[in-house]
Amino acid sequence: MDADDRDWSQLLGLDRLPNHIIGMRVSELLDLTGRKAVVTGAGGDGLGQAIANRLAGSGADVALVGRTFWKVEKRAAEIEKRWGVKAVPILADMSDWDQVHRAVRESRDALGGLDIMVNNPVMVVGGPFEKHTKDDIDRTVLGSLTMMMYGAHAALEHLLPQGSGRILNIGAVGGRIQQKGLTVYCSCKAGVIGFTRNLAHEVASRGVNVLGVA
Template sequence: MTTEQTDWAQLMGFDRLPTHIVEKRVSDLLDLSGKKAIVTGAGGDGLGQATANRLAGSGADVALIGRTLSKVEKRAAEIEKRWGVKAYPILADLSDWDQVHRAVAESKEALGGLDIMINNPVMVVGGAFEKHTKEDIDQTMLGSLTMMMYGAHAALEHFLPQGSGRIINIGAVGGRVQQPGLTVYCAAKAGVIGFTRNLAYEFASRGIHVLGVAPGIMIKPDMKDMVLNPQNDGQRAGRASIHNAIQHQVQLGRVCLPEEVANMVAYLASEAADYMCGQTIDVAGGQWMG
């Protein structure tokens, strides 16, 4: 090639194109065998455990971080038995800066490396905004945005020296649409979308992939029980809000399983998503502003 052609080839990144994928199946690209992943908020019945299962089912070893050790121990044991990978339970309060950084370092040591950080913390206080206390607002912002920043910061301490890694932030479709009684939460989740975009902008050139997933209305056992058997006015109001969203905003007309959202998380964690950057993908049944 001429000097001009070489310059243009470098400018276009031709030398960095992943040509090895051309002859592969998509299923090959989704294989996470040998990868080491952290999932926060993984002890309950929601998206954390579903994501840990999806990553493990794709071959990754996983560290499950949660604030109740018995819960993450139970989930880790289930994953090891089901998928035959390594699964480590890690105790940490994700609202504590030092504990988050310690837990990520401990996870890397236990797994023998770190490739993927699934940032899935949440604490939310719902209800009429004018009735919120300072503590309600602070707790929701901490649990739905600030803790996300703690986790990303802790992961970057390990990703930057190795020049690689994936951070997937779990937001919510509420970051894009209005939802009654969730003003502070939705504002925080809009912040997650902005945080994801800006973090990607800052670190993409240093080998770090940053992406986000925005779930819609996921049904967990406690939520299903609340919908079928509301016990008080607050739960009845919550049920009415969910029904209104499904009827008027969710184009598929139903709630979803955490596993349906975890499918997208697993995809974004894989080589198949290598040319995506800074985006937050809605998995919300087509929910839109009504």
């Protein structure tokens, strides 16, 4: 169809608006019953476990991935008891390519599917940049950007063949503004924004949406 053959709504992209949700209640829009989600970095007291709880509270079954098994095992048991959904603990070091792919595969098998992948890796070394060692820089880049790419890659192995799914990359406001003592971290979070934008552009036409949350 040539541009001249399209009406104004098509030219503005308004024909792609999600009109199917107009008649739904907000509670229906937030209902994730039957969905299967993987959350990385979910064993501690921070954002990962909060995300896992919110997804479970909305009805999703969740796999909690972490480097310390007893921590994710404890969180999974708490979530199952509180929300009445299936929650499984998965052991993996997200800095290891093979472990990441194995963890996502195990999560999918344990849950019976995969709809949502939440990339929430964190390894940060702060302080003045000139005092950083090579290991400090490498650790922060690995934990704040590279591990995000590993997780997304592992999820796409399952989401692309089924033609559906969501990948949520956890960014930070530091990806857009300057923060003293966090030069490497903020640079990586700016990278997360670019990675999310480019990956979304690459896979959206194949049914997978990639989103970023700061």
